[in-house]
Amino acid sequence: MIQNLWSLGLVVVVAAITFLLGYVGSRRANTTPDFLVARRAIPATRNAAAISGEYLSAASFLGVAGLVLKDGIDALWYPIGFTAGYLALMLFVAAPLRRSGAYTLPDFAEARLGSTNLRRFCTFFVICIGVLYLVPQLQSAGLTLNTITGLPAWLGGVVVTVIVVVNVLGGGMRAITLVQAFQYWGKLFAIAAPTFVLFAVFLAGPGNGAQEVDDAGVLRFHKEVSVTTTEQVRVRVEVPMELKAVGQVNGGHANGEVYWGTGTYTVGKGTELWFEKGSPVPVVEDAPTDNAHWLKPQTGGLGGLFETYSLIFATFLGTMGLPHVLVRFYTNPDGKAARRTALHVLYLLGLFYIFPTVLGVISRQYLPHLLVTGQTDAAVLLLPSTMQPNVLGQVLGAIVAAGAFAAFLSTSSGLVVSVAGVVSTDILPGKVRDFRWATVLTGAVAIGLALVLPRSDASLTVAMSFALAASTFCPLLVLGIWWRGLTWMGAIAGLVVGGGLVIGSQVVTVVSSYTGDWAPSVFSMPALITVPVAFLTMVAISKLTSRQRPDDVSRILLRFHAPDPLGFMRDRDVQRFGTAEEKARLADGTRRDPPQPWS
Template sequence: MIDNPWSLVLVGVMAVLTFSLGYVGSRRANTTPDFLVARRGVPATRNAAAISGEYLSAASFLGVAGLVLKDGVDALWYPIGFTAGYLAMMLFVAAPLRRSGAYTLPDFAEARLGPSNLRKFCTFFVICIGVLYLVPQLQSAGLTLHTITGLPAWLGGAAVTVIVVVNVLGGGMRAITLVQAFQYWGKLFAIAAPTFVLFTLFLAGPGNGAQPVDASGVLRFPEDVEVTTVDPVRVRVDVALRLSATGVVNGAPADGPVYWTPGLHEVGADTKLRFPAGAPVPVVEGSPTSNHDWLRPQTEGLSGLFETYSLIFATFLGTMGLPHVLVRFYTNPDGRAARRTALHVLYLLGLFYVFPTVLGVISRQYLPQLLVTGKTDAAVLLLPATMQPNLLGQVLGAVVAAGAFAAFLSTSSGLLVSVAGVVSTDILPGKVRDFRWATVLTGAVAIGLAMLLPRADASLTVAMSFALAASTFCPLLLLGIWWRGLTWVGAMAGLVVGGGLVIGAQVITVVSSYTGKWAPSVLSQPALVTVPVAFLTMVMISRLTARRKPDDVNQILLRLHAPDPLGFMRDRDVQRFGTAEEKAGAADRGRGDGGPPPTGKL
């Protein structure tokens, strides 16, 4: 039975609007530039809203609040890093990247450094980053649908996949631009309106359902609470407590009273835990157990400090290497518009991230039972009904659910376009038909992985995507744009070393999750090591292979840095095949009509 029918109604409305706007945007999409870069004619303000719409993913809408609930002030580095990355992009990457005239990241690598072998490596990492980023979107869609309706989790991911694939098939980038711009404002309303209402109620008084905190800062259940685990989990207890359990506890079957001493305890999947009123709230391993520690940064010593700085490296530098973000800057008319777009994105994201942070703080008092299972991503969805178990709570919950689905749809659309664009141009012949086949294939692979892989916190999984982007494309772009000494051999070596280290860490982490979670926690945030290693590898190998620099490197850098009015910018399709007039002239010459010869590279 559906607990909140309003949620299903508003989610359905969001799906219909997405379809409708996608259809409107796709009516005039019929060429490769339409599908890949929307004919490079998107204004800066609309492009900024579209970038913000696709960038604010499940990690932003659900994950940030969940991490604030679970980890406290340390989690604030996520929204700070997600936003601040655009400052570095605006200063160093946005305008030169647009002036390169590229369609995709592999296209930029070939335009700057030459050999097609490098392009293949870039293609591989674009696909890895895109799929790694897409999987948590689909998994979070399943969590949302299951939370608001009780339907199977796989159904939410499948629904998002179908909607996004159909939209992208219709018109690619041209179709989703209007959709994503609309969805940013929809998500902002869906998170801001409930936050204002719930925060006002919170300031008026705790009310029913608020969890008391004792003098030592330990949360306690005010009434009898039953919690059912989804996956195996390890919880920490600082104060001894008695509870009742049905399932597997500490490796042994349990069906009755259980006594937990201070320390770590293992709870099996699908285990029911019943806590009496006044019992302290157990907290999933790795999270602060008291409010005092929750309010203090860096309570985990050296390993926590390493993870924090790794997160800073990944989010600050990873943004400029995310394929689905960078492809948006290819749609601007020129470099100046690209830089203005990045500036607009900064304040749009800064405005949004205020609200999930506030919801995470409030959830600490109303939803600490989520700390037992670690499934804190559901906090934003559950908080309205918990604070207001009436019609108001249902309506607010429905608005939040609709905003969450908008987040999944917009981010998944951008990821699908970026990956399908690279697959169609670098693996397939590159026609519109190939783009559509690549879209279907990418969607099928992503939903398959979403069902097979274990679900982690959305922000943690997305942070790994940032680490991979920061360790591969960030050094390639910065050195390729600002250092004439970069060679294709050095770039390829840096991609392999930096990307290989991150992928290896991710593989070890996944294997560890199935075999007892033996991997050290630093492997979940490796950017502090992998980013400097990638930069150092590119520089050293480039110096050793200095003769491999492109012969026309000065002309290429001139095109990247010269002001737009000078007219040095030339799109990659024009460089290869000439302008529309030149193509027509070539066709006329083929019929014996003469015409000017096509031009090549500058």
């Protein structure tokens, strides 16, 4: 009970600070540029901290450690890909995107290719990616609240949604920038401090509560353990065992002693399992069953190799297409500041990801029962109290819980702003009032889906969002910035083919999960196929429709790539969203397009 009070207290403190910083940041927010791009006045260092705070979501704070616990060394590709994506973003996208003067990704697409039809397709995929990314944040918030307090899981998602929507309503991008920058440092402390303490305990040697590993490298329970499944789960057994089960096993009712031989077993939701001391630990299907395979990369054969490279494609290239990440680069003063921001983000993320990786490794020795239920995302939350069942463990657990809520709040804020910005400017008239209505609508849809859809590993769900971004906006941005031959028809074809393949594969994966898991891994990790196909489609259709190339393509690309001091950069939609002073300068000719000889 005391741990719950500690955790609840710090979560309330995080929520209160979030409200306070949001209020401070929103005091001068009263125009559409304030709500969409914070008047393009955010310095590089603060923007980098805000991007890092926004980017480090539930998949980073909880999911990475959970995947390391379950999958071992192969899971390290997640933090590597999440971080390395900013290298590509810095080299190819950040500065030209800022110099485009766009407010949103659909705005950039129209500015580059002059097509309102393309803008509509971009709007659709921004909403899809934003909502797909937002749902696991709210579901993980529910998991966190349920784990630390026992309160209903739906309550955590509702609390995060309300806090985020209220903050965004107050000041949009201007309000959440200060919140996200602060929350990065808060999350770094919340993950780093417990890691240092728990790693010191882990190094203390035998007798510290770690689980036994036999000579064959198989994890065994060091005491009697009872486990209750929260969802239906398939577990694999490599060493025969006896246990007690009450509930559904392989479709039949179990009530007492059962014998599990080598094989796979389907355990129903709400089933209670009791394991004797020294029993081997069953693990969820597709996870390594012994330490030798857990420490060895690429044990899954050709299918595992395909999944790894597909994950690399999704995370490395998907970063360049995430709307809630790209919208932050619109807030920099110029292209040079945007590139410097991406560089700062690289080392801020690299520093953070050290700690969940370490916690994931330690969790395998202390929380093997999570491998039975598959709820490995809870490892970071449960590890402090498991390793230190005293006041120190309670305090460390509370700090971790507060950091997890900060992760949900900061990432959800950025996602709501990016989706609401697109909805308000591309579906609604684009005024401040429309942005606020779009914010409420986005929050309502997201929490509705979070409550209805089944929960899966946060990192896996987010990886699908990355795959969709990599297969749609990554080729659009790269080709739109660096290839003059792109046409609006080629861009639409690439978006439809790449995005359609990813969405279709996700549908197949969900259907397969309810009908016997018959779908191969290519459907769960499709980026290795969908990204090249999207690029090739855009190039091929653009070649066939070369007459649709914009007449002023040279002038547009000059604005993207010319150094900032030359003054070619300009804001989009000044006539629509600009202040009276900006409109007057435009009318007087002091904000001119580049000279015409290049057109």
